[in-house]
Amino acid sequence: MSQEHRDRSDRTGEASDPPHRQTRWYTGGQYVPLLSEKRSKTVSVESSLPNDLTRDELTLPALAEPEVARHYTRLSQMNFGIESGSIPLGSCTMKYNPTFTEDVAAHPGNRVHPLRADADKQGILHLLYDLQETLATVGGMDAVTLQPPAGAAGEFTGIQVAKAYHDANGDGHRSEVIVPESAHGTNFASASMAGYDVVELPSNENGRVEVDALEAAVTDDTALLMLTNPNTLGLFERSIEAIADIVHDAGGLLYYDGANLNSLLGKARPGDMGFDIMHFNLHKTFATPHGGGGPGQGPIGVGADLAPFLPTPQVRETDDGYETYAPEHSIGRVHEFVGNWLVLVKAYAYILRHGDEGLENVSETAVLNANYLASRIEYEVPYGPFHHEFVASADADAGDVAKSMLDHGVHPPTTKWPEIVDEALMTEPTETESKRRLDDLAAAFNAVAEMDADDLTETPRTTAARRIDQASAARNPRLSWHALDGE
């Protein structure tokens, strides 16, 4: 494994890039027109179908390829990706995406239809099998399904599996899922979608699960406790074994939210901590590009007792190769096929590239980078010891701080969450940022920390758009170009 994105040395004297700047998209009231505003065309629909089945006309943009290319190239220039600069969004794990994985995803062997017979898609099944077994090892789990198409879908799948397991054990009355107050919003929403009442668990003064409060919250109705570890403050739940015992003694199950698994590679496994179910965010831990909001992929791992309830199909190895099968008590499907195949391929390639040592190095460098960055910024970081992310407390409105950081050419951290920290700046630099980048990030934090609160509200000044009126967007929703006619 080469060292291409590791920078532990204390080399100095390397020059920083100037701050990232997007072209201001307006001068004097101009903006990039919509395609429909550039050239729209209404065509009469001529079809060999009878008229009662067809539309009369279709109105859509009609531009030649050069203009289409220029339009989207211009839009890309008004967008900030990981190759534009650091994106230290806490919990989001925005690390550099190795470009070679796109080449692997473009290989013709990916162009396989899911309804082929097993014997005709051995390459696909081979990769699915290897990846599911690898993830089981990384998670300390007995079985893995790759099917859920995102982290939240993984949560929903895991909860459905837990429900089926409880039902099969005559425990169908269990109606509650316990979620710490600082958990990701998806935990609450997924539990609710699956029909559970959500019981919110307060944190203690150290930012961790309050074991006494958990004891009080756990009852005969408890189906599941959902935990992120390290939690959203970056803190390891040191009482995890006691927590697991409390939940298990009451007949409940323990669910691991894998959003922060990228800090534990080679160091600890959820299965060893007592978790029964977990999801992996492949797009976070294993560096597949986030694509402006997706696609991701959220496989789940489970212990042996829960394996018969996993979604169908699963893949197993036989003497002749690989085959699909339905687990005995499968909950069925959560996606029509296997979710986002290309994300699976890219994550698999990333894992193979790194190997054991490289993966452990990912977590070590991520944790070191977070600690280094925190040591360089002037804002208080109230909770520790943290791992791959930390939550600083701004002494001004965190949202304003974020907008001001934009003027320094960096993407700001996640703001105002978790709420346990006042004016939270939840920061996760990831392992792919060099010391120089971390120093530049710290400089951006610190420059903003010196600003007056009034000046903060005037920012950003140098971005493609100035600060955007969110309230007006919600009050007067205009969600398509049809709603803009006349504007």
Added chain:
Amino acid sequence: MLDAVGVSDPDALFDIPDSVRFDGDYGIDAHSERETRAAVEGILDESADLTEFLGGGHYDHYVPSVVDHLSLRSEFLTSYTQYQPEITQGFLQALFEFQSLVVELTGLGVANCSMYDRATALGEAALLADRVRQSSGETVLVPDDLPDRVRSVLDNYTDGPGIGVDTYPTSEGTVDVDALADRVDDAVSLIYAATPNARGVLEPHLDAVGDLADDHDALFCVGSDAVALSVLEPPESYGADIVVGDAGVLGLPTTYGMGLGLFACREDFLRQVPGRLVGTSEDDAGNRAYTLTLQTREQHIRRERATSNICTNQAWLALRAAIHAAWLGPDGLVDLAEECVTGVREACDRIDALDGFTAPVYDGHHFREALIDTDEPASAVVERCREAGVAVRTVDDGGTERLAVCVTDTNREAVDALIDALAAEREVSAV
């Protein structure tokens, strides 16, 4: 850096009790980039080299080169969700244009940025119906030809709130409107019908289905896709309240079932919509600007009372679909859709002319796909095609095993090979 944080080894920064420390190995060897590519591509090459006529919910159309070249620009590909709209105007505008495309195709007032696939979009439609029509019952009606894969996803989505899912009959390959009229009652919250349906037939009487839904205060959800909707009557015009389906027929070639879930609905349901919405606003300089909006519906704000748990979605695929649609323009979209009509029609004519085949089984106009009757067991035909390098599939059509073929612009030129493979069977049978 180690000095700055006061440790000599990064491992000292891990605050993990010894009792749960992992001291084993994963057993994964590291590889150079070249080795990794060779290894993964070697695995992928283990699949058979077949010409596919499959379909069944995952369709292949030619994706122009410009879609890759533009969407793979790292500013798009490697960006995050647009929580800082001032530096993500480009992606937001692209998503706004995608929403606009879906609004134009469906005729409905609101379209979101994406769902995972057509099956999860249908699941979300059932949940939306349950939220907006709580007074009028909790049963979702789906046609009896709904693919099991889609039904299974729907069953999981409706399990939590206890929504029942029941089927209504089809006959002669399309919705049996009279039987549906007998089945529907005021306990029904949503009626679903797809066009093209699972047999590839364009449903001729969806206006009657819409009327039945209306009569019983149920929502009418239509399933379709972005190419078919380019020529079909906009579902809003015959009473659709929600349209779900696949928009990945644009921008996304065969990729082992990846999808781009399309979701549009009437404007009345705006605050009950699942998923991300992009709207326009103004910035401090008074210029038009785009932003994620109505986020109080979403999980990161509303938590257990959110309209859906969806967070990560299919945004990059929506970008690709928008680029593909822009490249085609309205003329190109209509032409592509028309090719989906004529391609399967011509293939069926040729297959029907072979001894021992009836194609298509059902009357009516087909789109991309059709079912075929065979004198021999369909599975035997599939196996013989496979030996000739052609992939077709069987479907269980109401208890009868039938052959299904799918013809689009990308395999139309290979229909000769399909015909040869089927005809070879006839020769074998004749011996």
